[in-house]
Amino acid sequence: MIRLAHPSIGQAEKDAVARVLASGMLAQGPEVAAFEEEFSSIVEGRQCIAVNSGTSALHLSLLAAGIGPGDEVIVPSFTFAATANAVRLCGADVVFADIEPDTYGLAPRAVEAALTPRTAAILPVHLYGHPANMGALGRIADRHGLLVVEDAAQAHAAALDGRAVGTFGHLAAFSFYPTKNMTTGEGGMVVTDDADLARRVRLLRNQGMEARYQNEVVGLNNRMTDIGAAIGRVQLTRLAGWNEQRRSNAEALSRGLVGVDVPTVGPGVTHVYHQYTVRCRDRATLSAHLESAGVQSDVYYPVPVHRLPSFGLDLDLPETERAAAEVLSLPVHPGLSREGVDRIVEVVSAARGKGA
Ligand SMILES: *Cc1c(COP(=O)(O)O)cnc(C)c1O
Numbered sequence: 001m002i003r004l005a006h007p008s009i010g011q012a013e014k015d016a017v018a019r020v021l022a023s024g025m026l027a028q029g030p031e032v033a034a035f036e037e038e039f040s041s042i043v044e045g046r047q048c049i050a051v052n053s054g055t056s057a058l059h060l061s062l063l064a065a066g067i068g069p070g071d072e073v074i075v076p077s078f079t080f081a082a083t084a085n086a087v088r089l090c091g092a093d094v095v096f097a098d099i100e101p102d103t104y105g106l107a108p109r110a111v112e113a114a115l116t117p118r119t120a121a122i123l124p125v126h127l128y129g130h131p132a133n134m135g136a137l138g139r140i141a142d143r144h145g146l147l148v149v150e151d152a153a154q155a156h157a158a159a160l161d162g163r164a165v166g167t168f169g170h171l172a173a174f175s176f177y178p179t180k181n182m183t184t185g186e187g188g189m190v191v192t193d194d195a196d197l198a199r200r201v202r203l204l205r206n207q208g209m210e211a212r213y214q215n216e217v218v219g220l221n222n223r224m225t226d227i228g229a230a231i232g233r234v235q236l237t238r239l240a241g242w243n244e245q246r247r248s249n250a251e252a253l254s255r256g257l258v259g260v261d262v263p264t265v266g267p268g269v270t271h272v273y274h275q276y277t278v279r280c281r282d283r284a285t286l287s288a289h290l291e292s293a294g295v296q297s298d299v300y301y302p303v304p305v306h307r308l309p310s311f312g313l314d315l316d317l318p319e320t321e322r323a324a325a326e327v328l329s330l331p332v333h334p335g336l337s338r339e340g341v342d343r344i345v346e347v348v349s350a351a352r353g354k355g356a
Contacts, residue, residue, distance in 0.1 A: 002343060004296040005179040006335045008242070009231075016230035023226075028206075031226035035233050039174075039189055042157050042239070043166040047198040049190040050224040050232075051205055054153040054175025057188035058086035060222060061149050061171040062121070064190075064200035067092050071120035076106045077304040078320045079125045083151050084305045086173075087123065095119070096306040098317045102264040104277075105132030107319070111140055121147035126155035126165050128300075128329075129181070129246075129274035130266065134160055134168040149173065152191075154274035156181045157243055161268040166191045171201075176228070181243060181274055182235035184228035245334035246273040249341055253330065256345035259352035260286070260328075275300055276332035283328050289351035290330075295344055297328050 020031060028050075036048040051057050067073060069091040075083050077096040084094045097110040104127040111122060122141055124132035132150075141148045150168060152158075153175035158165045166172035171194075176187035190201045200217075203210060208219030224232075250273045254262040260278040265271050277300070280286050290297045304320045306313040330344055 002295045002331050002336065002340050004298055004329065004331050004333075006333050007178040007183050008238070008335055010234075012234045013231045016234050017227055020226045020230045025226055027225055028223040029226045031229035031233065032224050035224075035229035035236070036189075038233055038236055040191075042236070043164055043172070043191045046167060046191045046193045047195070049192075049198060049201045049205060050229060051188045051190060051222045052224055053186050053222075054173055054177060054180075054188040055082040055086060056205075056220075056222040057173035057175070057190045058082060058123075058149065058151060059089055060201045060204045060220075061173055061190050061192075062086055062090045062092070063204055064197050065121070065147050065149070065171065067120055067147070070118065072116060072118040073121045073123055074106070074111050074114050074119060075123045075305075076125055076127075076320070077306040077315070077317055078104060078301065078323050079127060079151065079305060080153070080301065081305050081308060081310065082153070083123060083125055084311065092120070093118070094311065096304075096313070096315055096317060096320075098319045099323065100133065101319045101323065103130050103133065103266055104128060104323060105130065106137060108133055108136035108140060111137060115140075115144060119144065119146060121149060123149050123151055124169075125151040125153075126158055128263070128277050129155045129158050129272035130263070131155065131158050131160040131165050131269055133266075134165075138168060147171075153177075153188075154180065155272055157239055157270075158272040159270035162270075167193075170194060171197060176232055176235075181246070181272055182232065182239045184224065184232035184235070187224050187228045187232060242334040243272045246332050247271065249273070249332045249334075249336050250276050252338070252341045253332065253344065256341070257348050260348060273332050275329040277327050277329045279323075279326040280328055281326075283326065286348070286351050287328060290347055293343075293347040293350075295331065295347050297330050299327060300329055
């Protein structure tokens with residue numbers, strides 16, 4: 001069985017967790033502080049605030065920036081539901097816009113068409129580890145005085161013209177869920193270069209208090225544990241190598257695969273291949289063939305967020321619908337061997353003979 005995702009947990013992670021357990025300090029403490037400091041090295045020294053999930057990172061980013069009832073936030077519908085959920089849970093209105101078909105990122109033209117006097121923010125997603133079109137989106141935001149929050153949950157250390165994702169927006173949110181490019185078990189990180197926003201996120205993460213029993217605002221408990229942070233610190237040291245391995249696997253797949261459209265890499269893009277996602281004509285046949293050959297594959301995402309029962313909207317987003325119908329993600333994780341890559345290429349080619 002060639003698995004689609006496989007978190008890599010080694011002896012160093014086990015030792016790090018044992019060290020925290022032995023210390024008796026399990027909740028947010030020195031490991032979280034060290035992890036925040038170390039993570040800032042992949043976002044050009046911006047301030048980092050560790051939280052308990054990527055969803056919390058998005059939610060607290062928006063809350064800290066004052067997004068709330070009466071505001072509209074433009075998001076892609078071709079994403080994980082968390083992107084839109086975070087907006088809705090702030091009481092703001094989600095405005096879904098279409099994507100660019102080659103990179104799956106928010107389409108600047110669609111964003112422009114979706115602007116209203118109530119638009120307060122744009123929330124681009126760096127889907128599959130490919131940066132969204134931050135140049136054009138940033139210019140729209142500047143022109144209209146909008147907040148930009150990056151959903152970088154799938155894009156640790158991805159870059160555009162040498163600039164890391166997480167450094168384009170006013171705020172950015174990373175996730176450390178086990179299937180992401182690095183993990184803390186569950187976890188997330190807010191990144192910002194604005195000291196006031198950073199302070200507000202820190203308050204919101206911890207019941208609204210900096211000093212005990214001096215709660216300044218109404219907040220949540222969205223703290224990361226020292227156990228998770230200790231894992232994350234080890235994982236961070238391995239991230240660059242893992243991303244290199246993902247790119248090398250992706251390049252080998254793209255050289256070998258026939259009968260499917262392989263992923264596009266935009267100019268100046270450093271892709272980190274959270275997913276290696278192809279487009280195919282007959283996805284059902286191809287995925288059934290892969291499954292019977294012992295190769296896991298999956299669809300991210302079969303139902304656009306606007307059509308999920310939680311949002312239940314009927315919108316005209318043609319590129320979103322086409323992507324949802326055509327995409328299929330194949331294994332690309334760093335644990336995938338060269339033989340595994342060859343096997344995937346072989347199985348996809350054989351499927352083509354059977355009509356996929
Ligand atoms: C994983 C993910 C999230 C949410 O992160 P969690 O850590 O699972 O809460 C948000 N947005 C995108 C695009 C994701 O892939």
